[in-house]
Amino acid sequence: MTKEQLADLTAKYLDGTATATERKLLEQWYYSFEGRELVVELPEGEEEHELAGRMKAKIDERKAEGSRRKRIVMQVRPYRMAAAIFLVVTAALLSVFFSSRQVYNAQQQPRFVVLKDGSKVWLNSATKLVYTDFPFMGERRLSLTGEAYFDVARNPDKPFIIQSGTMETQVLGTAFNIKAYPGEPFAITVTNGKIKLEDKKTKTVTFLTPNKQVKYANQQPPVLVAVKADVAYAWTKGQLEFSDQSFGEIARTINRKYNVNIVFANKSLEQCMITATFEKESSVSRVMELLCKINNATYTFSADSSTITLDGKGCQ
Structure with missing residues (x-):
């Protein structure tokens, strides 16, 4: 670097117009002397001690600022890592959630579906079923609005639990029909096996066996009757x-x-x-x-x- 270039670069450095590359170049040149005599051709009107003092102050200031940035980066970096880990874990959990959650809707026509666990379900018109089977939970949980006939795949280690408003039905492996349309009487009819029905609001528990039906209507006590179970799911055949x-x-x-x-x-x-x-x-x-x-x-x-x-x- 010539004396003219150095003088020009020094002037730009001091008045703040030097580019990042120019600042870096001058700083490297300044620190290369390591205590040796530093000779710079002064811009007009500058005294040597004033220039040296100004350059040293300016460069030291930038050096201190760089150190502060490093300290801030060192402090922030662990948080960035924690945030990254959080995002990865969240993404993994969401992936598990959506892969374990199935939503089925039947509009004007009944619909037949096979759940992830192999259970067979017939959905009547205007029905919504949400099925969740997390690998780390000991149950298969569903939410039903409408009417459905279930033929549940048996799994003693994972009870099959259906939520319909305040009513919760729990089975291991059986077949039954649930009618749970909003604003209408709730009814459940068992074809085979055994189910446990609990009204979460009143804490009433009822156990049902084949050809038994329990019905809740107009906020009256539940009515348990013997029925022909095939009548309850005749709709699955149209x-x-x-x-x-x-x-x-x-x-x-x-x-x-x-x-x-x-x-x-x-x-x-x-x-x-x-x-x-x-x-x-x-x-x-x-x-x-x-x-x-x-x-x-x-x-x-x-x-x-x-x-x-x-x-x-x-x-x-």
Whole structure:
């Protein structure tokens, strides 16, 4: 580096206009003397001791600033490592969570699914099922809204637990139907095996065996009855089977199956109790015709066929 270049670089360094590369070059040159005599051609008007003092102060200041940055980096680095570890662990947990969690929905039509553990499930219309089977937990946990028929793969080491509102059903390996639509009576019917049903709100526990049904309706105490279990899951074959059910409850079932709204002009009709069976191919008109015939009622379709209005004296 010539004297002219050095003088120019020194002036830029002192007035703060030097680039990072130029600053580094001058600092390396300054420290290369290691106590030997340092001779610099002064910019005009500068005294030697003033220049030396200013350069030394400036370079020492930058050196101190660099040391502070190093200390800060050394302090921050462990936190960066902890943050990186946290992100890796979080990503791993999320991966496990999503790979262990399955969500199934049935809209207008029933749907058949096989869960990760091999259990078979039939979902009725307007039903949502969330299945979670974490490898580090000792249970298979599900959340059900709607209606489903379960044929559970047996695993004594991992109970099969279904949450439906305040109701919790626990099994090891069995077959049963759960009806848990919001705003409607809750009912569970066992085909084979044994289940434990607990109402978390009242702490009521019921054990059910084949051809037994328990029903919760209108905030009344649960009713346990003997039934033909195949009636409860006839819907899985496309059939409609009603056993001592109210017209109002049946109307909601028809709404889900045929996507038609039912309005009771005579509200007392809703309380009529009905036992009836309809084949898979039965049209909504055929179903309504027979239901109205046995309940002394009439029905009419709206202009766009989206609504059925029921009227008449009813069962009285």
